[in-house]
Amino acid sequence: MYRRPYRLGRSLTRLGLYATKPIKKKSRIAEYTGRRLGIDAALKAEKSGNRYLYEVNSKITIDGARHGNIARYFNHSCNPNCDTFIRDRRVFIRTLRNIKPEEELTYDYGRDYLKNVIGLSNCLCSRCRKRRKKHAAELREKRARKKARLAKASSKGKTKKTARKTAKKRGGKS
Numbered sequence: 001m002y003r004r005p006y007r008l009g010r011s012l013t014r015l016g017l018y019a020t021k022p023i024k025k026k027s028r029i030a031e032y033t034g035r036r037l038g039i040d041a042a043l044k045a046e047k048s049g050n051r052y053l054y055e056v057n058s059k060i061t062i063d064g065a066r067h068g069n070i071a072r073y074f075n076h077s078c079n080p081n082c083d084t085f086i087r088d089r090r091v092f093i094r095t096l097r098n099i100k101p102e103e104e105l106t107y108d109y110g111r112d113y114l115k116n117v118i119g120l121s122n123c124l125c126s127r128c129r130k131r132r133k134k135h136a137a138e139l140r141e142k143r144a145r146k147k148a149r150l151a152k153a154s155s156k157g158k159t160k161k162t163a164r165k166t167a168k169k170r171g172g173k174s
């Protein structure tokens with residue numbers, strides 16, 4: 001087999017695949033390999049918590065949980081640089097664009113997986129992390145603006161009161 005242009009490395013929470021050299025767009029870089037399961041075996045595997053199942057079609061699912069299957073280490077991303085395609089009932093992973101060394105290689109696991117396995121708000125892909133960071137920053141800004149508004153309002157109130165008191169005092173004296 002050809003030498004892989006990527007390596008296994010530590011990602012944010014688990015393992016991921018990282019390019020070791022530039023990879024051209026539309027390069028086939030891996031095959032998702034493993035035991036081929038029929039419908040019943042696939043359901044059983046799913047129930048037992050196997051997260052490495054790739055549904056090829058309505059009858060065949062690949063159980064990719066074994067370590068020999070390097071493709072199991074592609075992490076999910078909502079903004080991926082790879083995708084999967086099926087040819088002759090085999091599953092391959094290819095690049096969607098030119099990849100720079102050290103970029104993590106990812107593909108989109110699909111809406112169902114994101115919703116049911118990862119959880120929509122738990123996605124750790126770069127796009128979701130950025131979005132959450134932005135959202136948190138916006139909330140902080142909003143709170144800061146509100147605080148500033150309140151502070152201004154209360155200081156205005158004080159000034160008015162003081163002014164009124166002063167006027168009263170003056171009035172009383174004269």
Ligand SMILES: [Zn+2]
Nearest residue numbers: 078123125128
């Ligand atoms: Zn995401």
